[in-house]
Amino acid sequence: MASATGDKHRHTMKTLTVLGSTGSIGTNTLDVIRRSRHQYRVYALIAGRNIDTLAAQILEFQPKVAVVATSEGLARLSQRLTELGVSKGQWPELYWGDEARIQTATAETVDTVISAIVGVAGLEATYAALRHGKRVGLANKEVLVAGGKLIMDAVRECGAELLPIDSEHNGAHQCLRAGNRSEVCKLILTASGGPFRNTPREELAFVTPERALNHPTWRMGDRITIDSATLMNKGFEVIEACWLFGFSPSQIEVVIHPQSTVHALIEYSDGSVLAQICATDMRMPIQYALTYPERSEAPVPKINWAETRHWEFHAPDPDRFPLLRLAYECQTSGGSATCTLNAADEVAVEAFLEGKIRFPSIFEVVNETLARLPVRWPQTIGEILEIDRESRSVARHLIGDRAQARSYANF
Numbered sequence: 001m002a003s004a005t006g007d008k009h010r011h012t013m014k015t016l017t018v019l020g021s022t023g024s025i026g027t028n029t030l031d032v033i034r035r036s037r038h039q040y041r042v043y044a045l046i047a048g049r050n051i052d053t054l055a056a057q058i059l060e061f062q063p064k065v066a067v068v069a070t071s072e073g074l075a076r077l078s079q080r081l082t083e084l085g086v087s088k089g090q091w092p093e094l095y096w097g098d099e100a101r102i103q104t105a106t107a108e109t110v111d112t113v114i115s116a117i118v119g120v121a122g123l124e125a126t127y128a129a130l131r132h133g134k135r136v137g138l139a140n141k142e143v144l145v146a147g148g149k150l151i152m153d154a155v156r157e158c159g160a161e162l163l164p165i166d167s168e169h170n171g172a173h174q175c176l177r178a179g180n181r182s183e184v185c186k187l188i189l190t191a192s193g194g195p196f197r198n199t200p201r202e203e204l205a206f207v208t209p210e211r212a213l214n215h216p217t218w219r220m221g222d223r224i225t226i227d228s229a230t231l232m233n234k235g236f237e238v239i240e241a242c243w244l245f246g247f248s249p250s251q252i253e254v255v256i257h258p259q260s261t262v263h264a265l266i267e268y269s270d271g272s273v274l275a276q277i278c279a280t281d282m283r284m285p286i287q288y289a290l291t292y293p294e295r296s297e298a299p300v301p302k303i304n305w306a307e308t309r310h311w312e313f314h315a316p317d318p319d320r321f322p323l324l325r326l327a328y329e330c331q332t333s334g335g336s337a338t339c340t341l342n343a344a345d346e347v348a349v350e351a352f353l354e355g356k357i358r359f360p361s362i363f364e365v366v367n368e369t370l371a372r373l374p375v376r377w378p379q380t381i382g383e384i385l386e387i388d389r390e391s392r393s394v395a396r397h398l399i400g401d402r403a404q405a406r407s408y409a410n411f
């Protein structure tokens, strides 16, 4: 007969696929798992190009399957495992590409998928996991920004569970458990304000990628860090919150809160406001998404209430951060606008990081891409990916044109 502890473990053991295991969210997810090994089995680790980190993760977590982005990456992974002295009999099954990502996200043995790939590369596998009724811990906000309607339809139709890992949405999810949805008036999302919170508008044209990557409170991947500096990230979060919780854009307010300790607030109809407060550590929301509806000890510092502290809240400046306003407009117009917003922004951020355009031009490229493409109403993931490709192509042309003109225009 199994012991009481054995029974408990049998009930709580979760089998996971981690999409984006080598990134910031992925490595934090594996740290949560590392600390509670008896509760989790890692079925698959999915990475892009970071072969060394993936190989180390394979050694430690012994997944059944590992997937990389390209066939060249697969060859490098095989070589790396050989160098590390892992005998072939001990290797996981190794694959590369989109189809393999989908297979690991939908495998029958998997109950929970952590969606932590950056950008639309994670869209198809996340959608497929939801269509198979899995629990998805969602960090990859671009999934909802690009394909919100299809994603939420899949959740409803297939009995899947979508639990937000983005700290603000995770905070809102927690606050919403306190009352009826019909009694909620407003969601308030906080934003750190990024590294240029106090930078005068004239200076923004001269900020370097290094300065923009130096986020004051969070250590994250490059794209989300630049998106935090432009407040595009907060705009994506407004869109994400509309889909996750059924808000209209006008019911969501963004406030700058440089301390990043209050993550979200929910205002109820009687004027009561509930806040979710926690140290800035992504392992808390990741663990919440894994253990919900239960809670357990998390490896996150507790707030010391006896310490003197000063929490500020103020409105963002729409002139210095126009991408936030654009996100509201795109979500209000609906259809493919948010997909184009995400695609154009990703291309513009890349160009900024490569020194091809200046910081304020991220907005200009995104705005102009939106103006050039008609809004459509995609019905399939394939159509979303087509709109994504088209939007990227328009954004790249705009960047190319401007880079050419840069020698004689102040771009």
Ligand SMILES: NC(=O)c1ccc[n+]([C@@H]2O[C@H](COP(=O)([O-])OP(=O)(O)OC[C@H]3O[C@@H](n4cnc5c(N)ncnc54)[C@H](OP(=O)(O)O)[C@@H]3O)[C@@H](O)[C@H]2O)c1
Pocket (backbone or CB within 6 Å): 019, 020, 021, 022, 023, 024, 025, 026, 046, 047, 048, 049, 050, 051, 068, 069, 115, 116, 117, 118, 119, 121, 139, 140, 141, 142, 165, 166, 167, 218, 219, 220, 221, 222, 223, 224, 282
């Ligand atoms: N970091 C945070 O604190 C945070 C907070 C809230 C939400 N998010 C969201 O979570 C997502 C991940 O963010 P992050 O900060 O963890 O980003 P990151 O550190 O850049 O990691 C991105 C992950 O995606 C993988 N990847 C990229 N392209 C891929 C492809 N074509 N195929 C397979 N894997 C691919 C990367 O693999 P390789 O490294 O192996 O190339 C890496 O594992 C983003 O959507 C972000 O907005 C992050």
